[in-house]
Amino acid sequence: MAEISPTPQDARASLDEAAKQAAGLRRADSAFRPILVALAATYLAVAVLLSINPRGGNVLISDGVLITYVAGVAITFYFAWRIRAWSRVGTAWLVVSTLGFTLWNVAVIWASIATGWWGPHQPGLHFGVSAVVAVIPLLVAAWRTGRS
Amino acid sequence: MVALLAAADRVEFSFARDHVEVSDSVLSKQMSALEQAGYIKVRKGFVGKRPRTWLSLTGEGRRVFARHLAALREIAAANGVGLEHA
Numbered sequence: 001m002a003e004i005s006p007t008p009q010d011a012r013a014s015l016d017e018a019a020k021q022a023a024g025l026r027r028a029d030s031a032f033r034p035i036l037v038a039l040a041a042t043y044l045a046v047a048v049l050l051s052i053n054p055r056g057g058n059v060l061i062s063d064g065v066l067i068t069y070v071a072g073v074a075i076t077f078y079f080a081w082r083i084r085a086w087s088r089v090g091t092a093w094l095v096v097s098t099l100g101f102t103l104w105n106v107a108v109i110w111a112s113i114a115t116g117w118w119g120p121h122q123p124g125l126h127f128g129v130s131a132v133v134a135v136i137p138l139l140v141a142a143w144r145t146g147r148s
Numbered sequence: 149m150v151a152l153l154a155a156a157d158r159v160e161f162s163f164a165r166d167h168v169e170v171s172d173s174v175l176s177k178q179m180s181a182l183e184q185a186g187y188i189k190v191r192k193g194f195v196g197k198r199p200r201t202w203l204s205l206t207g208e209g210r211r212v213f214a215r216h217l218a219a220l221r222e223i224a225a226a227n228g229v230g231l232e233h234a
Binding site for chain 2: 005012017025084085088089
């Protein structure tokens with residue numbers, strides 16, 4: 001039995017359908033947004049606690065940091081568990097965003113220390129300000145995720 | 149279905165069903181056939197008591213689909229049909 005080739009119009013329709021499926025999957029990448037927001041929120045929450053000047057030692061602050069970190073990681077994993085479709089673009093974007101945040105974070109920490117913004121006589125608020133600057137890539141990535 | 153999987157690392161069965169708008173049984177039959185042909189991988193698991201089935205294209209599946217798309221583009225281009233999205 002001879003194979004029947006699709007007509008050009010059928011081929012075009014099949015290509016359009018394939019593009020539509022891929023586009024639909026990219027829209028589902030918005031499910032990644034809560035992961036990035038949870039990471040940013042955890043980072044900021046810990047920074048707020050550390051900004052309350054614990055240099056004298058404060059068990060409440062240290063417990064708060066630990067609880068916040070553990071809760072943040074748990075929430076992040078929960079959001080990841082809920083994802084029903086891992087698109088290639090979305091997964092790559094998640095990895096790049098997290099790496100980008102890490103590198104930017106290192107740069108901000110370096111600059112904060114090198115300029116004396118963080119110092120023994122500086123107010124704890126400086127730490128919080130650095131954290132807000134450091135978390136910008138994560139927030140931008142969260143905003144961009146799942147948008148075509 | 150394969151177009152959906154080609155754009156993904158892996159997709160949950162229920163997501164694929166809802167996205168492609170077919171019933172569970174239709175999708176299961178399609179997946180069985182594709183799995184037997186070696187084009188997709190089906191991974192079943194449980195999270196707590198909740199079953200989860202993950203679908204992904206194999207390397208061979210991706211290669212075959214890429215060749216299929218290339219052939220479709222040639223056919224569509226041969227008669228000058230627009231290729232804005234190809």
